[in-house]
Amino acid sequence: MLQKAGLIASFVAHVFHLLGELAWDSVETKYRRMQSISRPPLTNHDEIQNIVIIGASYAGYHAAKVIASNLPPKSPYRVVIIEPHSHFHFTWVLPRFCVVEQEHKAFIPYGPYLKGSPEGRVRWVHERVAQVSRDSVWLEKSQEQIPYAFLVVATGSGATDGLPSRVAADTKAGGMALMQNMQRNIKQTQHLVVVGGGAAGVELAADAKQRYPEKHVTLVHSRKAVMHRFGPELQAAALRGLEDLGVETVLQERTASSSIVNCTGQKASSSIMAELAPEAISPTGTIRVKPTLQIQDAELSNVYVCGDVADVGINNPNARSATRQAMVVGLNVVRAATGGSPTKTYKPFWGEGVIKLTLGLDTSISHVGDGDTELWWHSKERNLALMSAGAWKRLGAKPFEDDYESEKQVE
Numbered sequence: 001m002l003q004k005a006g007l008i009a010s011f012v013a014h015v016f017h018l019l020g021e022l023a024w025d026s027v028e029t030k031y032r033r034m035q036s037i038s039r040p041p042l043t044n045h046d047e048i049q050n051i052v053i054i055g056a057s058y059a060g061y062h063a064a065k066v067i068a069s070n071l072p073p074k075s076p077y078r079v080v081i082i083e084p085h086s087h088f089h090f091t092w093v094l095p096r097f098c099v100v101e102q103e104h105k106a107f108i109p110y111g112p113y114l115k116g117s118p119e120g121r122v123r124w125v126h127e128r129v130a131q132v133s134r135d136s137v138w139l140e141k142s143q144e145q146i147p148y149a150f151l152v153v154a155t156g157s158g159a160t161d162g163l164p165s166r167v168a169a170d171t172k173a174g175g176m177a178l179m180q181n182m183q184r185n186i187k188q189t190q191h192l193v194v195v196g197g198g199a200a201g202v203e204l205a206a207d208a209k210q211r212y213p214e215k216h217v218t219l220v221h222s223r224k225a226v227m228h229r230f231g232p233e234l235q236a237a238a239l240r241g242l243e244d245l246g247v248e249t250v251l252q253e254r255t256a257s258s259s260i261v262n263c264t265g266q267k268a269s270s271s272i273m274a275e276l277a278p279e280a281i282s283p284t285g286t287i288r289v290k291p292t293l294q295i296q297d298a299e300l301s302n303v304y305v306c307g308d309v310a311d312v313g314i315n316n317p318n319a320r321s322a323t324r325q326a327m328v329v330g331l332n333v334v335r336a337a338t339g340g341s342p343t344k345t346y347k348p349f350w351g352e353g354v355i356k357l358t359l360g361l362d363t364s365i366s367h368v369g370d371g372d373t374e375l376w377w378h379s380k381e382r383n384l385a386l387m388s389a390g391a392w393k394r395l396g397a398k399p400f401e402d403d404y405e406s407e408k409q410v411e
């Protein structure tokens with residue numbers, strides 16, 4: 001009991017610490033902006049330089065916002081965001097919408113989150129980076145070369161089989177079609193086999209069983225417990241939830257059968273950096289970084305890494321830590337681009353790993369732990385779309401207004 005109280009106290013202290021840090025950062029960036037006002041305006045001869053951001057999900061999109069809104073008005077830098085997706089993919093609800101037909105809500109329009117940035121400050125390029133050199137990136141399709149003064153690598157992680165962890169399509173229409181296909185497959189099968197007992201597998205198996213109670217749903221996991229990366233209390237609660245719904249759980253087994261849904265592991269997407277900085281790539285594929293989130297390579301001090309692809313020592317990479325890393329990277333880039341030193345550092349905090357695990361369509365467990373002590377509680381979920389509307393609002397978009405059907409193709 002005392003340990004749990006200590007955990008709560010430490011969590012609250014961390015929140016106050018973060019608020020203090022935010023207030024300080026805001027004062028500092030305002031000061032830098034004011035200093036820049038006395039500088040002469042840019043002339044036609046001043047060369048615009050690029051701050052290139054690769055990937056616009058939780059990490060890259062937030063880094064773009066921090067940089068675009070904090071660079072001084074007369075800054076010679078502009079932000080170039082390179083991201084193949086036409087929309088932000090809200091990963092948290094992907095397993096749910098592989099069962100429930102509300103898939104359009106998982107794709108949030110890009111753009112409004114950066115509203116308010118000065119005209120011309122941001123350039124969007126809906127493409128994939130194929131290659132990175134010491135001073136430029138090359139695009140896959142157009143083969144355009146884009147030089148950079150600063151580079152932010154926020155390429156995250158990917159799942160080999162795509163859904164339910166990732167969507168292997170760049171347009172919203174394409175992504176929705178893949179999800180509709182998965183919904184149809186689940187609806188049509190009599191025996192659903194889900195492989196992988198991490199969060200995506202547990203959530204999908206539970207949703208499918210509650211939605212179609214007449215079907216036989218089996219969850220196969222190679223480890224001793226489902227949710228094995230989390231504490232024993234969450235593991236036990238998740239297993240109980242699955243059993244209560246009637247999901248058959250097979251542990252310490254692998255299946256070679258043609259399983260319908262594969263929810264096994266995700267891998268960091270670092271291949272574009274392998275040639276430039278081979279020593280910085282860890283055996284798991286994440287990119288080694290300094291506490292300032294500059295890449296672990298003395299020759300590349302203008303290259304930063306944040307989010308799932310960064311090797312920051314987190315067991316369960318998550319969107320909250322990706323966003324906080326993006327804040328650190330964003331502020332360090334602004335400091336460096338305004339003549340300062342990138343001295344802001346990132347230290348993982350266990351509280352960032354708080355998770356809400358759904359166990360069927362109307363129940364969830366919220367959980368947080370520091371490795372020794374766990375706090376968790378059940379909640380009733382009244383909304384089938386879970387936190388989708390909140391995510392749209394946080395990214396500046398009106399739920400669920402989007403004229404994506406007019407897209408012919410991603411530019």
Ligand SMILES: Cc1cc2nc3c(=O)[nH]c(=O)nc-3n(C[C@H](O)[C@H](O)[C@H](O)COP(=O)(O)OP(=O)(O)OC[C@H]3O[C@@H](n4cnc5c(N)ncnc54)[C@H](O)[C@@H]3O)c2cc1C
Nearest residue numbers: 055057058059091092128129155156157307308318319320
């Ligand atoms: C099913 C599921 C549920 C989850 N639920 C939660 C949750 O409840 N809470 C939580 O905190 N976290 C959750 N997570 C984890 C969270 O989604 C990740 O931590 C987060 O997405 C990491 O963000 P990121 O920006 O680092 O990378 P990603 O989200 O992986 O995004 C990387 C981006 O980079 C782009 N990219 C990759 N390569 C290139 C290239 N060569 N050129 C250009 N662009 C490129 C991709 O298109 C992508 O948009 C969940 C994850 C999954 C899969």
